[in-house]
Amino acid sequence: MxxxxxxxxxxxxxxxxxxxxxxxxxxxxxxxxxxxxxxxxxxxxxxxxxxxxxxxxxxxxxxxxxxxxxxxxxxxxxxxxxxxxxxxxxxxxxxxxxxxxxxxxxxxxxxxxxxxxxxDGVDGTAMKILHYLNTKPMALVKHLVMRLPxxxxxxxxxxxxxxxxxxxxxxxxxxxxxxxxxxxxSLDYDIYLQEKDKPDEKRNIAVFIDEFLPLHHEYSMFGIEPPIEAGKYYALLARFFDLVEKETGHEVVIAECPEANYEELPDYFKRRKRLKGQTANLVKQSKLVLGHYSTALSFANLFRKPVIFMTCADFYGKFEYYQIPEMAKWFGKKPVFIDSEDNIDWKFELTVSDEHYDRYRKAYIKTxxxxxxxxxxxxxxxxxxxxxxxxxxxxx
Structure with a gap:
């Protein structure tokens, strides 16, 4: 027992x-x-x-x-x-x-x-792995040990x-x-169970699912260089959020990353509302979700909200550059480059593909x-x- x-x-x-x-x-x-x-x-x-x-x-x-x-x-x-x-x-x-x-x-x-x-997103992946193993022999040892029964x-x-x-x-x-x-x-489904039957209050908002992207502790924890400098990243976000508000009429609200500590940082979001611990409720009330590849995008899936997946040229060659399109594909989308305002089909971005959402739910949220x-x-x-x-x- x-x-x-x-x-x-x-x-x-x-x-x-x-x-x-x-x-x-x-x-x-x-x-x-x-x-x-x-x-x-x-x-x-x-x-x-x-x-x-x-x-x-x-x-x-x-x-x-x-x-x-x-x-x-x-x-x-x-x-x-x-x-x-x-x-x-x-x-x-x-x-x-x-x-x-x-x-x-x-x-x-x-x-x-x-x-x-x-x-297989990275160009020349096999050559890069071989170079990495040749220049860092301990990595080769670890790789071989973990392949043992x-x-x-x-x-x-x-x-x-x-x-x-x-x-x-x-x-x-x-x-x-x-x-x-x-x-x-998924654990987020627990939160969905708590939220789904509450009164449905719709608001004219677009919710950004923040990942504390360049500043998250996991970069230092795993010894990885952030994909972009913080000041540049948040400047790109602020400009794109202005565009979203102009084109859709939805106020952009920040669903703050649980690991973030913005109180000790500059006003990166330009006085936009930041709310922590309310992601599911914000997504439920929203008309649009903005994000990269967070697991919290499952709330957009469960509440059937359209998602704009955001990337930028600075991510090229980094994990984010390849991961974001993979995530977007499961929602029937392609990433939008937020460092360029060209060729955004706003009508398409505000749609939901039930076929893709159903497939993602079964694959990554709940059978x-x-x-x-x-x-x-x-x-x-x-x-x-x-x-x-x-x-x-x-x-x-």
Whole structure:
């Protein structure tokens, strides 16, 4: 019988994560819950640079500073524990998976918030990869190690995949013949369930789904150079928002990124309204959505709102340049270059393709057969029966 649920997050666990990952709901279902923070080992620079204001500070959060102690705790987990791995299966986290594999605890891999990923966008991809591997030998070592069979490196197969749409199983996890897929939905669908039956107040607004794009902490966390300088990016946005308001008559409102801290920055949005924690409600009330490739665009899909996907020439050769068209394709659109005001078909941009929206919903948000329950209630119902005839029997 499962008594304790242990989350292993990829980075610092925030107050928002506390809500998104259903800590109170799991407690209400009779489980004790702990969060084991390994950021000091996975991303040491980010661990020391993280802003404390948004980080969870509760007794259930255990931040490890000693790797040996972390390994001992992981390998000492019992059959009454169930682990939710939010950390991807990668070279840097291999030691976590190996330590966990020495325990008798079952574990799940979280795959529910997937996005469409471009397949072969970068020109000369193979040559660039070869150059990268030749100039950084350690990258080649990591690549080869992660291609080894997981059992060979001492990792047991994951027991349960927590899945969203039917295209979400695109990540590499150590799965075996006894691995089961639990079809749930994306976490944003939980918010949709809370919003969909509320009174429908329409407003003459266009909502920009902010991603804190050049300033997001994940750039430094993963050692990636931002695709554009912040001042230039926000100047392009402001000019394009002026154009949107002129052409459509819709006031542009900013659905602020949960990770953003604009209070400490210049007035990048030129006094436009910024609202944090209200993205779903704003999209529901809106007539148009503006964005790049955020998972929050699922709200535009669920509430059937037209989307303008925005890109710019500065993104060329960067991840964003190829990812945005891939996302737009699933909505039946092509990106608009916001550094050029030419050739924008405003009538087309204000349309919705039901065929594309239905396909995206099934692929990346929710399958037709999954339950209309909150995500972590579905998970709780599953692990309550763990080890019984109605639950999962795998104990590798």
């Amino acid at each position: 499962i008594k304790r649920v242990v989350f292993v997050p990829q980075g610092k666990f925030t107050r928002r994560d506390y809500q998104r990952f259903g800590i109170e709901l799991l407690r209400g279902n009779g489980f004790s819950v702990e969060i084991w923070d390994m950021t000091s080992f996975l991303y040491p620079e980010f661990a020391t640079a993280s802003a404390a204001s948004n980080i969870l500070d509760r007794s259930e959060l255990i931040a490890f500073s000693d790797k040996k102690a972390a390994c001992n705790r992981l390998s000492g987990l019992s059959e009454s524990d169930f682990v939710i791995m939010l950390v991807p299966y990668m070279y840097e986290s291999l030691w976590i998976y190996k330590a966990l594999s020495k325990s008798s605890a079952a574990y799940a891999a979280y795959c529910a918030n997937a996005l469409p990923i471009f397949k 997981f059992l060979f490196v001492g990792v047991k197969p994951v027991n349960l995949i927590l899945a969203g749409g039917n295209k979400c199983l695109q990540y590499n996890y150590p799965t075996g013949r006894n691995t089961e897929i639990l079809w749930v939905h 037709d057969d999954s339950q209309d329950l909150f995500f972590w209630q579905v998970v709780a119902n599953k692990i309550k029966n763990w080890g019984t005839a109605d639950g999962l029997l795998s104990r590798k």
